[in-house]
Amino acid sequence: MLSENAKKEIEREMAKYPEKRAVILAALHLVQKEEGWISQDAMEEVASLLDLTPIEVREVTSFYTMFNMRPVGNHHLQVCTNLSCALMNGRGVVEYIQRKLGIEVGETTGDERFTLSTVECLGSCGTAPMMQIGDDYHENLSEPKIDSILETLK
Amino acid sequence: MELYLTKNFGKPNAIAMAGYLKHGGYRALRKVLKKMEPKDVVEEVKDSGLRGRGGAGFPTGLKWSFMPQETDGPKYIACNADESEPGTFKDREFLEKEPQMMIEGLIISAYAMGVNTCYIYIRGEYATQTKILQQALAEAYEKKFLGRNILGSGFDCDIYVHRGAGAYICGEETGLMESIEGKKGQPRKKPPFPANFGLWGRPTTVNNVETFAQVPHIINKGASWFRGIGTEKSTGNTIFGVSGHVNKPGAYELPLGYGLKDLIYKDAGGIRNGRELKAVIPGGSSVKVLPADRIDVPLDHDSLTNAGSSLGTGAVIVMDDTTCMVRVGVVLAHFYRHESCGQCTNCREGSAWLHQLMVGIENGQGKIEDLDLLMDVADSLEGSSICALADAAAWPVQGLVTHFRDEFEEHIKTGKCTSPDSFRI
Incomplete structure (x- = not known):
């Protein structure tokens, strides 16, 4: 269930647009911020808030890659593997994290702390290789740098 | 060579309103509201030769002139901050380092086209940049550069931030509009074109972040100054993003028509580890690759088209001789x-x-x-x-x-x- 604060935020967002439906991405971002992913229940709740059918919310949710359709760990490590990062050994970043955490791409660690994903270009091409964790970009990655980032997330 | 886009990037306070005002910010908006008719602004931008900086290079003033002046309902502008063409990271520079420049340009554009509501569509992953932008807009409202009766002119304008959620296709203008309306970002058939049937079926213009950021400079210094920079058909400076196997990857403000070879070897410090160049993608991942022996080419629309590629977003991806x-x-x-x-x-x-x-x-x-x-x-x-x-x-x-x-x-x-x-x- 969405918090009262989130519902108020959704109300405020509605003032920006001539139609309620335009708030859907903002609402789904709020859901994911609170719950970590977008469940069927959450999609139904958003649908009722915006006078939409659940399938209308689902087709939007599944279209956009940022929305997690299943639970992820507390920290979602998203490593760019597009060209500029790949040229700067983005694959090495993925493999290093795989070895370090003992998970494959798409998996979550047993303690549910970390999920590892690969993503398309995030606009950090001049500071490659990079990954995004939560809202934060981590750029010019090296193995020691990855170690210290993961250390702070413990 | 004059730097006008990035001159204050990184200076203390450039990110805040105080710094932007100190560097002459919002002079162009005052000038426009006091001394220029909307159609004069469109003409000035037309005369400048400014072409859209989102990749397609369509003449900006011409695009604006497609918007009907008199309508019986709302018109909209959408600022495309969905930057997601692989290799491209220039709009981030504006968003992170001096967001008011783009906002001022957006307000001026709204005045020129008689628009009272603008949306900035920013890619969802740019969470940090979204926070900076929200703060910048709050400051602009506080200074009465946005809202009702801006600086006593009688002109009203609101700008709202709309966060995307991860979809390259939403950088396409009709996909972007679908996404703002709360749908899957699937592009629309054209015609009808956005200037007639855009957001919620109303007249709409979509331009890139950098395109808007150019506008205050054109207003302050004039179309002929702008035309004096770059080449005849590709005017003004732009920010080139250089990535891949160079010693100094990064964002470089340079005039259009600047040599690709110089950008790689002089500005970006040449190929890393003393290796040889193999190939360059000169305008973001969608454009055709150029082999090393074809890089003696100016970075402007015509030259790159003649060279069998395209200027695209000015995102230069450099590959050395190890590259498969x-x-x-x-x-x-x-x-x-x-x-x-x-x-x-x-x-x-x-x-x-x-x-x-x-x-x-x-x-x-x-x-x-x-x-x-x-x-x-x-x-x-x-x-x-x-x-x-x-x-x-x-x-x-x-x-x-x-x-x-x-x-x-x-x-x-x-x-x-x-x-x-x-x-x-």
């Missing part, structure tokens, strides 16, 4: 397959086919006739979908197979990569 071009093909073909919205059959199936063929060659299962097939599929993709994504999937493949056919053949014959030190995928 088949792997480049796999990475790029994967991207377009992933980002095809699935609406048009040719794009959805064709982009997947191109990727499959590239993967087959990479894995040693390629056949020599696959090269003609790659070109065939790519050729049939061009112009076959309602937006340019099918073209964008086709061009990199055409460029790679045309210029590096020998390497692809070698890969197929030996069944393995011929560049032992290449990047891995």
Whole structure:
């Protein structure tokens, strides 16, 4: 269930647009911020808030890659593997994290702390290789740098 | 050479209103509101020769002139901050370092087109930049540069931030509008064009972040000053983003028409580890690759088109002689397959086919006739979908197979990569 604060935020967002439906991405971002992913229940709740059918919310949710359709760990490590990062050994970043955490791409660690994903270009091409964790970009990655980032997330 | 876009980037306070005002910010808005009619602003931008900085290079003033002046309902502007063309990171510079420049340009554009409501569509992953932007807009409202009766002019304007959620196709203007309306970002058929039927069926203009950021400078210094920078048909400075195998990757403000070779060897410090250049993608991942012997070319629309590529977003991806071009093909073909919205059959199936063929060659299962097939599929993709994504999937493949056919053949014959030190995928 969405918090009262989130519902108020959704109300405020509605003032920006001539139609309620335009708030859907903002609402789904709020859901994911609170719950970590977008469940069927959450999609139904958003649908009722915006006078939409659940399938209308689902087709939007599944279209956009940022929305997690299943639970992820507390920290979602998203490593760019597009060209500029790949040229700067983005694959090495993925493999290093795989070895370090003992998970494959798409998996979550047993303690549910970390999920590892690969993503398309995030606009950090001049500071490659990079990954995004939560809202934060981590750029010019090296193995020691990855170690210290993961250390702070413990 | 005069730097006018990035002059204050990184200076203390440039990110805040106080710094922007100290550097002469919002003089252009005052000038426009006090001394210029909306149509004069459109004319000035037309005269400047400014072309859109989002990739297509359409003349900005001309685009604005398509907007009907008198309407019986709302009109809209959407600022495209969905920056997601691989290799491109220039709009981030404006958003992070001096966001008021783009906001001032957006307000001026709204005045010019008689628009009272603007949306900034920012890619969802730019969370930090979204916070900076929200703060910048709050400051602009506080100073009465936004809201009702701006600076006593009688002109009203609101700007709202709309966060995307991860979809390359939302950088396409009609996909962007669908996304603002709360739908899947699947592009619309054109016509009707956005200037007549855009957001919620109302007249709408979409421009890129950098395009708006150019506007205050054109107003302050005049169209002829702007035309004096760059080439005859590609005017003004731009921010080139250089990535890949160079010593100094980064964002460089330079006039259009600047030499690609100089950008790589002088500004970006040349090829890393003393290696040789192999190839350059000069305008973001959608444009055709140029082999090392073809980089003596100015970075402007006409020159790059004549060189068999395109200026695109000015995102220069540099590859040294260790680079396996088949792997480049796999990475790029994967991207377009992933980002095809699935609406048009040719794009959805064709982009997947191109990727499959590239993967087959990479894995040693390629056949020599696959090269003609790659070109065939790519050729049939061009112009076959309602937006340019099918073209964008086709061009990199055409460029790679045309210029590096020998390497692809070698890969197929030996069944393995011929560049032992290449990047891995």
